[in-house]
Amino acid sequence: MKLWKTALLGAGAVALATGSAQAREIKVGFVATFSGGLANLGEQMRRGAELYHNLHKGDLKGDTIKVIFRDSKNPGGAVAKSVVQELITRDKVDIVTGLVFSPNAMSVAPLVTQAKVPVVIMNAGTSFITNMSPNLARVSFTMWQSGYIMGEHAAKNLNCKTAIAGFTNYPPGKDSANAFKNGFEKAGGKVVDLIPMGGPAKVPDFTPFFQRAKDKKPDCFYVFVPAGNHASAVVKAYGQLGMKAAGVKLIGPGDITQDTQLQGMGDAAVGLVTAHHYYADLNTPTNKAFVAAWKKAYGADTTPDFVGVGGYDGMAAIYHVIKSVKGKITAEKAMAALKGWTFESPRGKIMIDPATRDIVQNVYIMEVGMDGKRLVQNQKGVFNAVKDKCKELKIGRCGK
Numbered sequence: 241m242k243l244w245k246t247a248l249l250g251a252g253a254v255a256l257a258t259g260s261a262q263a264r265e266i267k268v269g270f271v272a273t274f275s276g277g278l279a280n281l282g283e284q285m286r287r288g289a290e291l292y293h294n295l296h297k298g299d300l301k302g303d304t305i306k307v308i309f310r311d312s313k314n315p316g317g318a319v320a321k322s323v324v325q326e327l328i329t330r331d332k333v334d335i336v337t338g339l340v341f342s343p344n345a346m347s348v349a350p351l352v353t354q355a356k357v358p359v360v361i362m363n364a365g366t367s368f369i370t371n372m373s374p375n376l377a378r379v380s381f382t383m384w385q386s387g388y389i390m391g392e393h394a395a396k397n398l399n400c401k402t403a404i405a406g407f408t409n410y411p412p413g414k415d416s417a418n419a420f421k422n423g424f425e426k427a428g429g430k431v432v433d434l435i436p437m438g439g440p441a442k443v444p445d446f447t448p449f450f451q452r453a454k455d456k457k458p459d460c461f462y463v464f465v466p467a468g469n470h471a472s473a474v475v476k477a478y479g480q481l482g483m484k485a486a487g488v489k490l491i492g493p494g495d496i497t498q499d500t501q502l503q504g505m506g507d508a509a510v511g512l513v514t515a516h517h518y519y520a521d522l523n524t525p526t527n528k529a530f531v532a533a534w535k536k537a538y539g540a541d542t543t544p545d546f547v548g549v550g551g552y553d554g555m556a557a558i559y560h561v562i563k564s565v566k567g568k569i570t571a572e573k574a575m576a577a578l579k580g581w582t583f584e585s586p587r588g589k590i591m592i593d594p595a596t597r598d599i600v601q602n603v604y605i606m607e608v609g610m611d612g613k614r615l616v617q618n619q620k621g622v623f624n625a626v627k628d629k630c631k632e633l634k635i636g637r638c639g640k
Contacts, residue, residue: 263302288551317347358574391423479508
């Protein structure tokens with residue numbers, strides 16, 4: 241376990257030796273947010289990737305992986321672009337991975353296209369990203385998978401006739417609100433307001449945004465924020481303004497009930513309904529084994545979340561590429577190996593869509609409840625093998 245942490249804080253790289261010194265050394269550039277207020281997201285992703293490696297050490301036989309960590313620092317894109325340029329030109333990496341935030345993934349798309357380097361996206365969820373380069377594959381999610389389904393579910397099953405969408409004002413937030421609006425209105429509801437709520441780098445004061453929503457008296461308030469401390473602040477504002485008592489149901493993607501933040505949210509979180517691809521409370525043998533392995537590795541008081549699962553499944557995808565590609569790894573060979581790849585993830589069975597290089601996966605409807613003194617997420621429904629609706633409908637840049 242210490243190898244990965246020492247690498248990040250020290251030299252920035254670690255060799256994950258699996259066999260003979262004569263075998264291939266595969267260099268993987270791992271770019272994520274490891275500093276500042278959003279560092280917990282990068283740490284989750286790193287832990288997920290590390291856990292997969294430690295559970296599958298023998299799978300690569302004679303090959304060795306050298307993981308080179310780089311800190312993208314913030315969601316703006318400029319730092320990520322710079323460090324990926326360095327990874328390609330100086331470190332000569334074979335694969336790039338990580339990428340917590342959508343602007344970071346967008347910023348590197350032209351670089352990896354020109355350099356012909358394959359990328360496995362472990363998180364960034366703006367739907368059209370995989371259209372920006374033929375060398376990108378995504379194992380995480382798209383905003384349209386959860387947003388569109390939450391829109392349909394709210395109109396059909398939560399008795400929501402009207403709704404407001406509040407969103408962090410950057411590409412995935414706009415994507416999420418648009419997805420919800422499309423799904424909700426197609427199912428017969430009406431979105432009466434769209435509220436941009438600050439940027440991703442700093443948690444804003446949500447009170448004026450939530451007060452604006454409360455004053456319009458919608459049946460549902462759909463909220464997207466980039467998880468982390470933003471999620472805790474959302475539930476706090478919802479509770480302090482008495483929105484539940486006022487008849488406004490808080491709904492959203494699972495970012496607002498992130499597993500690592502949930503236990504600090506208190507009673508205000510009870511009743512929140514979300515749609516997402518992973519929750520630590522999923523009651524399946526594969527997920528139970530994953531959560532147990534996580535706690536054994538990182539401590540009984542730790543828990544994985546959807547970013548950690550993205551790291552875990554992303555490393556599984558990288559291992560698949562390494563095992564599939566004999567000799568030098570190229571973008572063309574890597575993408576060919578990933579198209580149609582299936583994996584039994586802690587979230588359920590996943591597949592990379594051969595047509596879009598995007599994830600196909602289950603989306604779960606969950607409601608927060610209380611089990612003793614512990615907040616839990618109870619499954620209320622599941623949508624199986626969900627593709628990216630934005631690409632299916634060819635909306636905006638998804639249609640290009």
